């Protein structure tokens with residue numbers, strides 16, 4: 260336990276939608292998955308282990324929407340090339356042992372998940388619709404609403420991609436994998452995406468709004484942290500990344516001082532851990548790459 264740790268009295272509500280209906284990970288890796296990745300298993304990050312072979316790419320696919328009801332007709336709204344560019348950029352950086360589909364499709368319910376059997380990240384249009392409904396309660400300006408939805412969608416995508424990378428290379432995690440890939444998502448937004456800090460904050464807001472929905476029971480046994488915890492964990496990393504720039508989060512009471520005191524240390528630890536763990540599976544760019552614009 261760290262000095263200053265305390266339980267949050269206000270962490271009370273968890274969203275049925277995210278925690279109960281949202282699969283996130285589906286099933287467990289099959290024995291075949293594991294055996295095909297023994298090269299990865301035998302590697303220790305940071306050693307002179309052989310460079311893993313790049314045998315796959317992310318493959319983006321859209322399913323036509325059955326019900327086109329809003330700006331969610333295209334998952335990235337007014338910037339339809341952004342997602343293709345993002346996937347292309349990721350393929351230039353990631354070493355993968357197999358192809359991984361990234362599929363936007365209609366589902367039975369709002370959901371996003373990674374399936375280790377099919378190696379597919381699925382983002383349901385229904386989840387994007389739900390983000391619109393969720394943020395619309397708080398954000399009246401249409402452009403800002405679109406921005407917030409894109410941010411939450413991007414945060415969810417990087418979270419699910421994190422599950423895919425953990426599966427693909429059997430990346431070790433201690434603690435909850437859900438927390439680890441939340442952290443990865445926030446780091447990618449902060450470090451690789453233009454205006455990504457604000458996108459991470461917008462993504463965090465979705466957790467806060469879900470937590471405020473007075474529907475459903477708290478699910479303490481769920482593999483995800485509670486929504487309010489995910490909110491504070493995310494804004495803590497953003498603040499920890501740049502204390503000066505985001506001092507307002509503490510000044511206006513969004514991030515309690517007791518937690519803020521640890522955020523720089525937390526950010527450094529999490530960033531270091533993911534660099535160590537993912538390092539062997541990243542192609543080194545030949546020249547500095549500008550941050551990607553997603554909205």
Ligand SMILES: [Zn+2]
Nearest residue numbers: 283284422437
């Ligand atoms: Zn997850």
